[in-house]
Amino acid sequence: MTLEPPPAVGTAPEIDRRRVLRLIDEQKGLLADRTPRSGQYYERARQVMPKGVPSSFQENDPWPVYIERGSGADVVDVDGNEYVDFHNGFGVMCVGHANPAIAAAVKRRVDEGTHFAAPTEGSIVVAEELSRRFGLPQWRFTNSGTESTMDAVHVARGATGRDVILKIEGSYHGHHDAVMVSVYPELEELGDRDDPRSVPFGAGYPKAITDLTRSVPFNDAGALARVLERMDGKVAALIMEPAMMNINIIPPVEGYLEEVRRLTSEHGVVLVFDEVKTGATISPGGATQRFGVQPDIVTLAKATCGGLPGGAVGMTAELAQVIADGTVHQYGTFNGNPLVMAAARATLMEVLVPEAYERLERANQALLRGCDEIIAEYGLPCYTEGLGAKGCVVFASEPLREYRDYLVKVDDDLSTLAWLVHMNNGIFMTPGVEEEWTLSIAHTDAHLQRYLDAFEKFARSISG
Ligand SMILES: Cc1ncc(COP(=O)(O)O)c(C=O)c1O
Numbered sequence: 001m002t003l004e005p006p007p008a009v010g011t012a013p014e015i016d017r018r019r020v021l022r023l024i025d026e027q028k029g030l031l032a033d034r035t036p037r038s039g040q041y042y043e044r045a046r047q048v049m050p051k052g053v054p055s056s057f058q059e060n061d062p063w064p065v066y067i068e069r070g071s072g073a074d075v076v077d078v079d080g081n082e083y084v085d086f087h088n089g090f091g092v093m094c095v096g097h098a099n100p101a102i103a104a105a106v107k108r109r110v111d112e113g114t115h116f117a118a119p120t121e122g123s124i125v126v127a128e129e130l131s132r133r134f135g136l137p138q139w140r141f142t143n144s145g146t147e148s149t150m151d152a153v154h155v156a157r158g159a160t161g162r163d164v165i166l167k168i169e170g171s172y173h174g175h176h177d178a179v180m181v182s183v184y185p186e187l188e189e190l191g192d193r194d195d196p197r198s199v200p201f202g203a204g205y206p207k208a209i210t211d212l213t214r215s216v217p218f219n220d221a222g223a224l225a226r227v228l229e230r231m232d233g234k235v236a237a238l239i240m241e242p243a244m245m246n247i248n249i250i251p252p253v254e255g256y257l258e259e260v261r262r263l264t265s266e267h268g269v270v271l272v273f274d275e276v277k278t279g280a281t282i283s284p285g286g287a288t289q290r291f292g293v294q295p296d297i298v299t300l301a302k303a304t305c306g307g308l309p310g311g312a313v314g315m316t317a318e319l320a321q322v323i324a325d326g327t328v329h330q331y332g333t334f335n336g337n338p339l340v341m342a343a344a345r346a347t348l349m350e351v352l353v354p355e356a357y358e359r360l361e362r363a364n365q366a367l368l369r370g371c372d373e374i375i376a377e378y379g380l381p382c383y384t385e386g387l388g389a390k391g392c393v394v395f396a397s398e399p400l401r402e403y404r405d406y407l408v409k410v411d412d413d414l415s416t417l418a419w420l421v422h423m424n425n426g427i428f429m430t431p432g433v434e435e436e437w438t439l440s441i442a443h444t445d446a447h448l449q450r451y452l453d454a455f456e457k458f459a460r461s462i463s464g
Pocket residue numbers: 090144145146147149172173174175241246274275276277301302
């Protein structure tokens with residue numbers, strides 16, 4: 001397994017809290033002043049959508065920035081503000097906005113008919129390519145990451161005849177009942193580290209279902225071994241991100257994934273790598289290829305379909321048998337939709353080819369190094385982490401290993417301020433303390449420099 005070099009850890013200067021809070025207020029005011037039209041859209045949108053957004057992940061304070069268009073690495077909001085996009089649609093747009101190859105493939109398909117609910121050749125080609133990339137022979141298609149992980153859970157339960165699902169504490173796998181458990185629990189809700197409580201992520205999930213999902217801490221094979229021993233014969237699957245990407249980025253420690261693989265095999269537990277975020281972004285074969293550990297199921301979505309809403313589930317021949325023989329029903333009117341398949345085919349075969357991954361890796365390493373230099377120069381209490389097209393500055397003065405670290409070590413105020421300063425300086429970033437940037441093949445050195453300029457502005461502002 002190849003691991004990234006250890007991250008640079010800043011030597012924490014005294015951060016003036018009052019100054020940081022004042023700067024947050026100022027920057028919030030500035031963002032509101034720069035986006036009045038988004039404010040108007042928000043008022044209108046609230047009349048017809050809760051929180052004024054199609055998905056609660058898009059909400060923001062004081063309102064979301066409504067986007068008008070994007071091209072390459074750039075996006076423009078409804079007020080005409082131009083940004084370099086490091087949000088990239090929650091890590092979807094590695095291909096860059098309005099990518100000509102994808103646009104051409106989709107336009108061609110539009111003229112040939114967009115939906116039949118009967119298979120087309122596109123789904124065969126994409127399944128063949130995914131098999132090659134991820135080393136799993138059988139694939140089905142879905143419409144989102146949520147559907148991919150839901151189907152993975154169904155297949156694992158159907159194949160093993162067991163009900164319990166294990167997941168990693170502090171991980172998000174979409175919004176179906178089996179995985180809306182222990183996503184972002186509060187410190188006081190966590191319970192014992194060796195036997196964490198199953199905490200529902202909001203209301204609407206029956207307790208009986210929540211109780212069937214148990215969580216374990218990331219990067220701790222010993223804790224997993226003890227749970228598997230205790231629950232021997234009951235656990236259908238362990239679903240996990242091989243590198244956590246919803247609480248900044250936390251890579252696996254040396255040997256962890258290998259041990260997870262060994263333990264799950266020993267206990268007959270289906271190992272599901274949720275590669276919705278890592279799949280098409282950190283190597284051609286995602287984390288599976290990058291870390292060299294083979295799971296039984298891989299779940300994909302996001303960047304795989306180049307900006308169209310699609311997902312996929314890959315599995316072993318043995319697991320696929322439960323779908324083939326009708327034990328598990330994997331359905332969906334839009335599964336393998338020709339438009340989505342055309343976009344996925346162009347993404348995987350024409351755009352995100354091996355050279356594209358090399359380019360993304362180089363650009364990401366340059367951006368991480370640039371941030372490291374600023375962190376060192378200003379002595380900031382943070383460090384960088386990155387894999388493939390993805391990276392972030394983690395606002396903690398020592399590396400995170402798991403969710404419990406994230407809860408107590410990450411500085412929310414500094415994260416919030418950095419986000420605001422970036423937004424006010426033409427860097428479109430994912431809102432939320434827990435997020436990371438995603439680069440696209442359209443990002444040039446000049447785009448990266450704009451990020452570094454904004455980050456330096458933030459560093460200067462808190463250093464007085
Ligand atoms: C790791 C992971 N799995 C699953 C999902 C759910 O994907 P979707 O939003 O397409 O349903 C997400 C979404 O952010 C994710 O990050």
